[in-house]
Amino acid sequence: MHVSDTALLLARWQFAFTVSFHIIFPAISIGLASYLAVLEGLWLKTGKVVYKELFFFWSKVFAVGFAMGVVSGVVMSYQFGTNWSGFSAVAGAVTGPLLAFEVMTAFFLEAGFLGIMLFGWTKVGPKAHFFATLMVAVGTLISTFWILSSNSWMQTPQGFELVDGKVVPTDWLKIVFNPSFPYRLVHMALAAFIVAAVIVGACGAWHLLRGRKDDAIRKSFSMALWMLLVVVPIQVAVGDAHGLNTREHQPAKIAAIEGLWETEKGGTSLNLVGWPDMEAEITHYAVKVPHLGSVILTHTWDGEIQGLKSFPPEDRPNSTIVFWSFRIMVGMGLLMLLLAVCGLALRRHGRLYDARWFQRFALFMAPSGLIALLAGWVTTEAGRQPWVVYGVLRTRDAVSSITVDQVGTSLMIFVMVYFLVFGTGIYYMLKLMAKGPHLPHDEADAEASDTGRGRERFDHRPLSRPTDSIDE
Amino acid sequence: MPIDLPVIWAAIIAFGVFMYVMLDGFDLGIGLIFPFFDREGERQVMLNTVAPVWDGNETWMVLGGACLYAVFPLAYSILLPATYLPIIAMLCGLIFRGVAFEIRAKARRTQHLWDLAFIVGSGVATFAQGVILGTLLQGVEVRDGKFAGGPFDWFSPFNLFSGIGLLVTYATLGCGWLLMKTEGELQRRMAVLMRPLTLALGATVGIVSIWTIAGQDSVAKRWFALPDLFFFLPVPILVIACLIGILVCVRRGADRAPFLLTMAILFLGYTGLIISIFPNIIPPSVDIWTASAPRSSQVFTLVGAAIVIPIILAYTTLAYWVFRGKVRADDEGYH
Numbered sequence: 001m002h003v004s005d006t007a008l009l010l011a012r013w014q015f016a017f018t019v020s021f022h023i024i025f026p027a028i029s030i031g032l033a034s035y036l037a038v039l040e041g042l043w044l045k046t047g048k049v050v051y052k053e054l055f056f057f058w059s060k061v062f063a064v065g066f067a068m069g070v071v072s073g074v075v076m077s078y079q080f081g082t083n084w085s086g087f088s089a090v091a092g093a094v095t096g097p098l099l100a101f102e103v104m105t106a107f108f109l110e111a112g113f114l115g116i117m118l119f120g121w122t123k124v125g126p127k128a129h130f131f132a133t134l135m136v137a138v139g140t141l142i143s144t145f146w147i148l149s150s151n152s153w154m155q156t157p158q159g160f161e162l163v164d165g166k167v168v169p170t171d172w173l174k175i176v177f178n179p180s181f182p183y184r185l186v187h188m189a190l191a192a193f194i195v196a197a198v199i200v201g202a203c204g205a206w207h208l209l210r211g212r213k214d215d216a217i218r219k220s221f222s223m224a225l226w227m228l229l230v231v232v233p234i235q236v237a238v239g240d241a242h243g244l245n246t247r248e249h250q251p252a253k254i255a256a257i258e259g260l261w262e263t264e265k266g267g268t269s270l271n272l273v274g275w276p277d278m279e280a281e282i283t284h285y286a287v288k289v290p291h292l293g294s295v296i297l298t299h300t301w302d303g304e305i306q307g308l309k310s311f312p313p314e315d316r317p318n319s320t321i322v323f324w325s326f327r328i329m330v331g332m333g334l335l336m337l338l339l340a341v342c343g344l345a346l347r348r349h350g351r352l353y354d355a356r357w358f359q360r361f362a363l364f365m366a367p368s369g370l371i372a373l374l375a376g377w378v379t380t381e382a383g384r385q386p387w388v389v390y391g392v393l394r395t396r397d398a399v400s401s402i403t404v405d406q407v408g409t410s411l412m413i414f415v416m417v418y419f420l421v422f423g424t425g426i427y428y429m430l431k432l433m434a435k436g437p438h439l440p441h442d443e444a445d446a447e448a449s450d451t452g453r454g455r456e457r458f459d460h461r462p463l464s465r466p467t468d469s470i471d472e
Numbered sequence: 473m474p475i476d477l478p479v480i481w482a483a484i485i486a487f488g489v490f491m492y493v494m495l496d497g498f499d500l501g502i503g504l505i506f507p508f509f510d511r512e513g514e515r516q517v518m519l520n521t522v523a524p525v526w527d528g529n530e531t532w533m534v535l536g537g538a539c540l541y542a543v544f545p546l547a548y549s550i551l552l553p554a555t556y557l558p559i560i561a562m563l564c565g566l567i568f569r570g571v572a573f574e575i576r577a578k579a580r581r582t583q584h585l586w587d588l589a590f591i592v593g594s595g596v597a598t599f600a601q602g603v604i605l606g607t608l609l610q611g612v613e614v615r616d617g618k619f620a621g622g623p624f625d626w627f628s629p630f631n632l633f634s635g636i637g638l639l640v641t642y643a644t645l646g647c648g649w650l651l652m653k654t655e656g657e658l659q660r661r662m663a664v665l666m667r668p669l670t671l672a673l674g675a676t677v678g679i680v681s682i683w684t685i686a687g688q689d690s691v692a693k694r695w696f697a698l699p700d701l702f703f704f705l706p707v708p709i710l711v712i713a714c715l716i717g718i719l720v721c722v723r724r725g726a727d728r729a730p731f732l733l734t735m736a737i738l739f740l741g742y743t744g745l746i747i748s749i750f751p752n753i754i755p756p757s758v759d760i761w762t763a764s765a766p767r768s769s770q771v772f773t774l775v776g777a778a779i780v781i782p783i784i785l786a787y788t789t790l791a792y793w794v795f796r797g798k799v800r801a802d803d804e805g806y807h
Contacts (some may be wrong), residue, residue, distance in 0.1 A: 064574050068528060071570035075563045077537055081552025082559055088541060089617070093765045097773040103531065103538045104780040111531045112787045115524025116794055123794045168766040233676030400553045404612040406623050410560045417564050421571050428575055 008399050010407045011083040014414060018075050020374055021418050025069030027373055030144060030189070031196020032062045032129075033137040036117075040133050044126060050215045057216070057437035058200070061429055063118055066110075068425045083407060084388075087398035091167050091389050094160060094175055106143035109134050142191055152181035154389050155380065156249045164333075167392065171287070179249055183242035184380075185366040190235045191376065194336065195369030197227040201339075203368030203433045205359040216437040218353055221362075223342035225352070233335045239333070240296070246299050247305065250390060253383035254306040256319040257326045258293060259283035263310055267302035268293035273327070276319035280310060283319075317385045325378040332372035339365055477770045478760040481543045484777055485536060492532035494645075494735055499526045501646020503569060504596025504639060506587065509663060510570050513801045514658055515587065516577060521653040521799045526573060527786055530566070539777070543770050546617055546763040547753045551604075553619040554612045555626050558600040565597030575644060598642050599635040606634030609748065630683055635705040637676040642677045642739065644669040648731035651722075666722045666730055672735075674715045677741055681708070684748060690756060692746045704747055711740050712789065 036059055043051035077099060080088050088096070116124060116132035124132070159174030160167045169175055204221030247254045255261075259276035260268065261283065270293035274286035294303040308316055339361060346352045388395045501523040509515060522529075541548045552559060572590035581631055603626055610630055615620040647669055651662045685692045695704055714733045721729035752757045764770065 067527070067570055067574040071531065071567045074530070074534060074566060077534060077541070078552060078559055078563060080541060081548045082556050085549030085553055085618075088545050092541055092545030092548065093769040095536070096545055096548075096765065097769050097776075099771050100535075100538040100542040101776050103535045104776055104784065107531045108528065108780075108784040111528035112784070112791050114527055119524040120794055123570050163766075166766075169768045169772070172768070172772050220806050364797075382541070393581060400549070401618060402553065403623060404557070406556055410556070413560060413564060417567060424575070425571055428578060432578075 003399050003401055004404055007402055007404045007407050008396055008405065010411055011399050011402065012395065014083060014407060014411045017411070018072070018079065018414055018418070020377075021422055022069070023373065023377065024370055025065050025072060026143070027192045027195045027370065027421075028199065029062060029069050030066045030140040030192035031194070031199075032065065033133075033140045034193065035196055035200065036062060037130075037133050037137040040130050044130055050219055053216045053222055053437045059118060061432050064425055064432065065430050066114065068422055070111075072418070072422065081400075083400050083402060084398050085400040086390055087393065089124070090165065090398070091154070093167050094153060094157075094169050095150050096130055096155070096178070097169075098146050102143055102146035102150075103300055106139045106146065109142065110139035113139070141189065145185060148185045148188055149176050149178070149181050152184045153178045155184070155384055156180040157206065157389055162392070166388075167359060180245055183238065183371045185243045186238050187235070187242050187376075190231055190238060191369070191373045193231050194228065194235060195373055197224045197231065198339075198362075198365050198367075198369040199433075200224040200276050201228065202363045203436070205247075205362035206434065207436050208353060209359050209363065211357065212436065212439075213353060214439060218371065222347075222352065225340060225347075225362075228336060228340040229344055232333065232340055236337070237402070238331060243297055244299070250383070251306045252308065252311045252315060253317055253322070253380075254297060255306055255311070256317040256383055257379060258297075258305070259286065259319050259323045260293065260305060261309050263304060263307040264293075265304070268297070268305045270296065271323075274323070276323045278316070278319060283323075299429040305390075315386065315393060317383045322379045322383045325375045325382065329375040330342040332368045332375070336368055336372075382442045387469055425452075429447045477767065477774065478764045479751075480761045480774065481539070481764075481770055482751070484774075484781070485539050485543070486742075486746060488532055488536040488539060490739070491788060492529070492536055493742065495529035495532060496526075496740055497642045497738065498522075498645040498649040498731075499529055499721075499769030500569070500594045500598050501642040501644065502650065503590050504598065504643040505646055505650075505665060506591045506594070509658070509661070517658060517799055517801050518650060519573065519576065519590075521650060524627075524795045525791055526570075530570070539773070542773050543765050544753055544760065544763040545765050548759060550612060550614055550617075550754050550758065551608065554621060555604045555607050556568045556623060558603045558607075558626055562597045562600035565593045565595070565600060569597060594642075594739065595639065598639050602635035602638030603631045605638065606631030608755065609634070609745065610687070614754065614757050630687065633676075633683070634680060637680050640672045640676045641741075644673045644734050645731070645738065648718075648734040652728050652731045653799050655800070659715060663722050663725070663731065667719060670715060670718045670722070670730075670734075672738070673716075673737065674712075677711060677737070681744065694748060703746075707740050707744050707747070711737055714740070 015045030036055055039051050039055040039058070042048070043055060080092075080095075113132040113135040116129065117136050120129060120132060153175055156179045157167075158178050159171035160169050162168070182431070200220050204217050204224060207217045208221060256276070259271045259274050261281050267290065269288040269290045271283055272287045272289060274283040276283045291301055293302055293305055297303065297305055310317060342358055342361070343352065346355050346358055352358075384390055386394050386396070390396045479614045502518050502522060506515060506518070509518060535550075540551075568589040570593075572586045572593060576583060576586040576590065606628075607626045612619065613625065627714060644666070647662055647666050650658060651666060654662060671805065695701065714737045718733045720734065749755050751761075753760045753763050
């Protein structure tokens, strides 16, 4: 059955829409799970009650986000069958087992220990509880490992042969550890940490702006800024290395990201801004910096970068999209760097908790991690087009024999359901964050001691009490 | 003789799907009988019985889907387009239900809306699963390794009845689970509800069985060929014994037996289903060998499954053990 261009386009929109909505939640979960493990570890080690308060507080936000991630993720794996059965038929032999490994080694680990982590305070001892929290955090990272391996294989496929037009795996080590995998894995894991750090920081800033300056608020604000100060520079370096790797394996993607049409001799300039035009094969209004392209992408003064014109038109990704999505990601990264550095400067002058302009800045940066993350994924995914498996299977050959009606209807349903359900979910997460951790004098027992470890302390502290409603 | 990987994999996936139907069956069932219970605090207790484990239960479905995709990609790429709209409906149902779990306890003003989302989500997801099951039983039109039917092929009386059948099955499971996990007045009302559910379950199992055999010669031949009939005969006999067992145990006020017996019925029905279609994976024309992924994919995934699935079973058991016993309205540590 012939699949119309419209059905293909709608199927692509459906995937882009659902995966973009989905990734928001796992990114928050990955970051928060590790943060929670650190908080609980610190609490067990120091016995300071502030860590426990923060743990309880963020675990509530985590629980909502995690549930959103689970239910929106189920949709993803089924789409490979419903809309992209060509992809399943050709490349399922590689991506299927990787997905199965993710489910077996990560999803069950998370789901199995999540119950104990969220509801098990009174059922198990503190050490066992800490173990459960660790398992949930490790589970999220294992999950990242497999899904990034699968995605990276689609970007830089190897370790297989084609038999009757279908992928037959020959070397699983080569498949799992394909050339772009290490870079993409580290880049994504750090991105998730940054997503959580800017959100935790912004939540702290919001409460500081509202006049709450107790220990829990200060601590979370300070921890988030330390985290950013360490991780953002590393992320910049990893991103740079990832770029070199992409130039080696997917030169057309790099050319599209840079809006570079000609292969320039004796050093490539960099288009800072501009408007790449796919029809006219030119980048309008380009502001160029000589040699900077070579310096960034080859680490040499006059390294050569292939222009888009050296690829046949049917093999070119859409430069207009990836040129800008890439710049949005980098721009967000630079703003985060600025935030972290300002934070350090204020800290040295002892004004971290007083400078209101800085707190507003931190609050404003709340979504920056997610924006950068989404922009980065748009860059790498749209930059892989017109291929779904780079050089092996074109996107247009991967779509199921579906009708416009089917895919159009389901897209419409998904858009409505997602905005309704996940919109509400996000609203509740924001409400929870706006409520903030319990004030230290909220309950008598919290003041009683700063060293009260042991399970008996939990017996009177349920995760959230019936009075904890958040929509009144 | 080389190991017949597709058979091993068919067994693993059959196991995974059974785990899903059994485990998510009872927590979807809680949503289905939600409308009958609306006294103060009752619904929250019902939810609390599964709050720590529902997520793990649903993961078995993801496992079934992912393994099917990994080792029988052809079956995956036929079944999903063939049941496109029921799949979408099921996913949307699961979305509403999953989110309601998390948010219901935290909401006040909008709590009744989340209750509705939980009920309708559970109902739609269950019904859609039943329709998908019916479609599979009835057979899917395949040409050149692709789904060759229309977008509404799944819309048939038999498939819709399968949907109703699964609603009854899950509701009975859910009721049995709550009979085991609650006490006092709530438990007593569960016992009252369990009896009509059990009778309805017996009726639907009977109707689906007869309808399948009457409607499909291949299934009838499989069941009634001698001497196989004598091996298969215990299945329906045991189902009837279990149904009677549930009614007797409920009357005697047993805690656990009704739930265990309902699971036994589910297991027997599932066995019957497998007897009816094996070795096909998409009846009537695609068998497990045709649908198989390359050997290297099946081996690679099998190595992982052999190591990891026992570990999963161990800590899943642990999670159920930690949260064993009755759930009370004043329990702490829940939402």
